[in-house]
Amino acid sequence: MKLTAADIAKLAxxxxxxxxxxxxxxxxxxxxxxxxxxxxxADPAMAAAASASKAGCLLAPxxxxxxxxxxxxxxxFTKNPKYAFMLALRLVEKEMRPxxxxxxxxxxxxxxxxxxxxxxxxxxxxxVEDGAVIGYGAVIGAQCYVGRxxxxxxxxxxxxxxxxxDGCELGVECILHAGAVIGSDGYGYISPRGTHExxxxxxxxxxEDKVEIGxxxxxxxxxxxxxxxGAGTKIDNLVHIAHNVKVGKNCLIMAxxxxxxxxxxxxxxxxxGQAVISDHLTxxxxxxxxxxxxxMANLPPNQIVFGHTARPRITxxxxxxxxxxxxxxxxxxxxxxxxxxx
Numbered sequence: 001m002k003l004t005a006a007d008i009a010k011l012a013x014x015x016x017x018x019x020x021x022x023x024x025x026x027x028x029x030x031x032x033x034x035x036x037x038x039x040x041x042a043d044p045a046m047a048a049a050a051s052a053s054k055a056g057c058l059l060a061p062x063x064x065x066x067x068x069x070x071x072x073x074x075x076x077f078t079k080n081p082k083y084a085f086m087l088a089l090r091l092v093e094k095e096m097r098p099x100x101x102x103x104x105x106x107x108x109x110x111x112x113x114x115x116x117x118x119x120x121x122x123x124x125x126x127x128v129e130d131g132a133v134i135g136y137g138a139v140i141g142a143q144c145y146v147g148r149x150x151x152x153x154x155x156x157x158x159x160x161x162x163x164x165x166d167g168c169e170l171g172v173e174c175i176l177h178a179g180a181v182i183g184s185d186g187y188g189y190i191s192p193r194g195t196h197e198x199x200x201x202x203x204x205x206x207x208e209d210k211v212e213i214g215x216x217x218x219x220x221x222x223x224x225x226x227x228x229x230g231a232g233t234k235i236d237n238l239v240h241i242a243h244n245v246k247v248g249k250n251c252l253i254m255a256x257x258x259x260x261x262x263x264x265x266x267x268x269x270x271x272x273g274q275a276v277i278s279d280h281l282t283x284x285x286x287x288x289x290x291x292x293x294x295x296m297a298n299l300p301p302n303q304i305v306f307g308h309t310a311r312p313r314i315t316x317x318x319x320x321x322x323x324x325x326x327x328x329x330x331x332x333x334x335x336x337x338x339x340x341x342x
Contacts, residue, residue, distance in 0.1 A: 001026055001038075001092045005057045005074035008038060011087050012059060014078030022074040024057045027085070027092055033058075035073070040085035059084050099157075100139055114146075123160070135172070147183065153209070165221065171209035171231065179216040182207065186220040186227075186243025186261065199223060201243060208232075214239065214255070230267065248285070266301065 003011075006020030025036040033039035033055035040059035041050040047060065047067035057074045059081035060067075068075045078084050100121040104110055108122045111130040116122060120134045123142040128134060132146045135154040140146060144158045147166035152158065156174040164170065165183030176182070188199035203222025207213070207229045214237035221227060222244045229235070230249035240258045241247065247259075248267035256274045259265070263277050266285035271277065275289045283289070284301030295310040307316035 001088070001095060003038075003088075003091070005076065008057055008059070008074075008084075008088060009076045012076050012078040012081075012084030014059070014076040014084065015062075016074060016076055017065070017068065018071070018074035020074070022056050024088075027089060028055070030055065030058075038085070038088055040081040042082045099137075100141075102137075105142075108140075129166070141178075150183075159215075165205075167204040168206070168221065169204065170207045171211065173210045174207055175212040177213065177215040177217075177237070180213045181218045182213070183221045184218050186223055188223055188243065188261075203227065203243070205229070208249075211235070217241075220245075220261075236273075242279070254291075 001024060003024045004020060005016060005018060005022040005024060008024055009016040023036055024038045028037040028039055030039045030041060030050055030053050033053055035054060035056040037055050038057045039053060039055035041047060044061045044064050047064040051067055051071055055073055059076050059078060061081055062077045062079060065077060100123065102119045102121055104122040105124045107124045108126045110116060110122060110128040113130045114128045114132045116128065116134040117136045119136050120138045122128060122140045125142055126140050126144045128146045129148040131149040133151045134140060135152055137155045138152045139157040141158050141160040143161050145163045146152060147164060149167045150164045151169040152164065153170050153172040153174065155172055156170050158176050159178045161178045162176045163181045168183035183205045185201040188201060189196040190199060201221050201223050203225045205219050205221050205227045208231035210231055211229050211233050213235045216237055217235055217239040219227060219229065219241045220243040227243055228246045230247050230251065232250040233247055235253045236255040238256050239253055242259060242261040244262040245259050246264045248265050248269060250267055251265055251269045253271045254273040257271045259277045260279035262279055263281045265283045268286045269283050270288045272289060272291040274292045277283065277295045281295065282298045284299050284303065286301055287299050287303040289295055290306040293306050293310050294308055295305065299305060304313040305311065306313045
């Protein structure tokens with residue numbers, strides 16, 4: 001990163017105090033930053049302590065100007081320092097992890113009927129099957145697989161080892177991390193004769209725009225129609241989303257969560273780590289399912305649930321608190337029973 005404090009002020013839409021020519025070469029945590037580093041302060045209550053930082057350029061909240069009047073480096077006062085810091089980190093990322101150059105690696109296998117935009121990158125040992133479409137500026141990493149009739153949207157990036165199975169579709173500017181599988185068969189069986197017989201899974205997965213999917217996450221294709229991941233949703237590593245699930249827009253789904261078949265999540269839903277959502281349920285908009293919670297009934301909008309059987313959070317917390325008191329309560333009850341001759 002080769003910027004100046006003045007560049008940072010422009011990026012942050014902030015007010016600069018100090019030398020605008022101060023070079024900013026890298027980014028670092030507040031307590032480890034040096035004279036050429038950019039750092040940020042998010043909490044105004046920590047401004048006094050942050051004033052001792054050695055950062056060459058500091059992003060600070062508006063309203064903390066007095067605390068930094070003697071600060072030796074440059075300070076940019078802005079509405080949201082953390083967001084401004086993120087914008088700067090994007091510039092760092094572009095330098096550290098530049099996009100691969102357009103073109104197809106000689107070891108890649110691209111079917112003659114596939115349509116690959118000249119601006120796209122297809123990496124070593126990748127496979128692009130018949131009828132697949134790779135959009136403008138897309139990146140298909142090493143050893144990726146794009147199945148027959150699958151579509152990868154503009155500027156979408158597949159890190160190494162991602163599998164997009166037949167007929168599945170990815171929107172624009174999606175990010176899929178290593179090992180993610182989109183379109184594995186749904187888990188569907190019947191047992192009419194005492195053995196489990198597979199129900200063909202003929203549907204697909206549609207991932208809308210600006211979705212991020214973590215490493216080794218699996219999203220199953222629908223039996224007949226579509227498994228849908230709404231625009232702006234962010235999915236962590238090691239998540240399983242079963243067939244026919246509909247995930248709304250801007251949801252957050254964290255590591256090791258499981259969503260069983262045909263469940264519908266509204267918009268802005270948060271599913272925390274290791275939570276399990278049973279099948280054929282509806283989770284209302286803006287609801288939060290806390291970690292290790294099991295949901296077995298529909299949730300209205302704007303709920304926060306916690307516990308093995310997903311009670312309202314406050315009720316669940318009270319129950320958890322009481323569990324620790326059970327031995328004492330048992331002893332007290334025994335004394336009362338003894339006193340009463342029971």
